[in-house]
Amino acid sequence: STSPEPPSQLGLGQPKPIQLGKSQSCTSEPSMHFLQVRPAEPRDCPEILRLIKELAACEDMLDEVTLTATDLLRDGFGNNPLFYCLIAEVYSQQKPSVTTGFAMYYFTYDPWIGKLLHLEDFYVIQAYQGLGIGAELLKRLSQIAIRSQCNCMHFLVVIWNEASVEYYTRRGALDLSSEEGWHLFRKKSF
Template structure:
């Protein structure tokens, strides 16, 4: 396999979104992806981009990707959040995930971030081992909370 890693471009969004859907299926949430290609493209390449990404290609076919964005911690300062790192099932075992992870780390260092954070499902032991092999600490104490748009709208009303 001759895999090339490069910075994501607008033309990659459809393929990246397909990988996001593949990840959602793997994470047992096949119907949870609601973002459109237009929204994803605007969020990454519009006038105010909020994410940066990389794609892995083998002979022109996308076989992996990573998406990150900046967040701010009142305890630690600017940190990079790794939203998704995905490698197609057919391309696993080729160190593509490691190369994508290193690109994110390199970007975090170049941008002066104080660290990089992400989430991983507690049953995804392969991913947990992957991160631990790279020196990551995993903290099981924090519980994630979220509100969807309808919940936000209800909360926003005084």
């Protein structure tokens, strides 16, 4: 099949061990922590919204978020979802899981190159950055794109976020705004 496969059918793998620094561990005793990246479920909508708002606050745009958990449930978990989402969780045997990040994406079509995966939002909470969670989310997105026969992945990075621009550039991404000179437009009224 050449249609995008729902992430639940993509065999996203088993949880992997992760080493947490002292800032994330409340005890001085070493314990095993695990990272799990999984497809979002309807019950995750409040957590997804929390992460969206946290990301918007980092970009000083929290007032722009008008979405609700009900909107997410309606738009992402019906028969024809408008988006898919991966959830990153860190857990141990002693503590419940902590939602540490998410990646929201959808499939679209470019008339020049064909099918592509568009990464709409991607975020790992500050306390868990630098532990490889973002890299694992990107790896899973790449697996989904390959299995869905996408030709590439598109995403936007706010212009002042130099750390993210550098992060993606180091991983082989091209900045189309400078390479090809594109402008992004939005029209709110219909």
